[in-house]
Amino acid sequence: EAQVTQNPRYLITVTGKKLTVTCSQNMNHEYMSWYRQDPGLGLRQIYYSMNVEVTDKGDVPEGYKVSRKEKRNFPLILESPSPNQTSLYFCASSIGTGLADTQYFGPGTRLTVL
Amino acid sequence: EDQVTQSPEALRLQEGESSSLNCSYTVSGLRGLFWYRQDPGKGPEFLFTLYSAGEEKEKERLKATLTKKESFLHITAPKPEDSATYLCAVQGNTDKLIFGTGTRLQVFP
Numbered sequence: 001e002a003q004v005t006q007n008p009r010y011l012i013t014v015t016g017k018k019l020t021v022t023c024s025q026n027m028n029h030e031y032m033s034w035y036r037q038d039p040g041l042g043l044r045q046i047y048y049s050m051n052v053e054v055t056d057k058g059d060v061p062e063g064y065k066v067s068r069k070e071k072r073n074f075p076l077i078l079e080s081p082s083p084n085q086t087s088l089y090f091c092a093s094s095i096g097t098g099l100a101d102t103q104y105f106g107p108g109t110r111l112t113v114l
Numbered sequence: 115e116d117q118v119t120q121s122p123e124a125l126r127l128q129e130g131e132s133s134s135l136n137c138s139y140t141v142s143g144l145r146g147l148f149w150y151r152q153d154p155g156k157g158p159e160f161l162f163t164l165y166s167a168g169e170e171k172e173k174e175r176l177k178a179t180l181t182k183k184e185s186f187l188h189i190t191a192p193k194p195e196d197s198a199t200y201l202c203a204v205q206g207n208t209d210k211l212i213f214g215t216g217t218r219l220q221v222f223p
Contacts, residue, residue, distance in 0.1 A: 004157075031209075042215040043158070043201070050209065058210060090157050100146025100165060100205045105157035 002027045004106035006091050012112045013081055021076045021109050023091030030096025032074040033058070033103065034066065036087040043090065049074055050096060081113040116141045116206050120214035127192055127221050135187040135217045137202030147185050148211070149178050150201040158201055192221045
């Protein structure tokens with residue numbers, strides 16, 4: 001089944017404790033992206049990647065890191081999480097033709113930083 | 115700056131009562147406008163892509179239309195299972211998707 005998977009689905013952590021949220025897709029997609037979703041603010045892009053070893057900042061990149069060493073994986077790293085990073089996070093992927101490709105979303109990771 | 119505004123924020127309908135959701139946008143060089151459905155606690159599920167003004171697409175009880183300034187998602191004779199948040203997003207000259215904050219639809223039997 002074609003899908004985007006994220007792990008963990010739920011995470012409660014404390015301020016300053018480094019964490020990684022994994023994202024993997026099995027559709028051979030070039031483009032991958034991370035979003036956060038907050039009430040009243042909608043989905044906002046954190047980082048995206050057009051291909052392996054190519055990443056770029058979205059609208060809200062502060063406090064986050066990403067890497068794209070393999071085509072299928074795009075982990076999101078929070079080096080020193082803070083309470084304002086409590087949010088619902090989604091990974092997405094698309095074919096990546098440079099046109100208006102459909103992005104397919106993972107199931108989400110609900111992160112709480114105490 | 116690219117921007118998407120959805121209205122209304124919330125909509126309550128009786129089963130069978132047709133209505134429309136609005137998505138107004140400003141974008142430099144529209145490449146595509148997307149509609150997604152999102153159920154509570156789940157990831158957005160793709161519904162439609164519209165590329166140019168005048169285009170229309172249909173899927174079951176849903177029909178999406180596009181003008182140069184806005185898109186409508188028409189829901190005909192909705193059922194309770196259509197209850198969800200409907201998200202609109204646009205892609206312009208950049209590689210980014212810009213999302214609206216969504217319309218939360220509730221359909222009562």
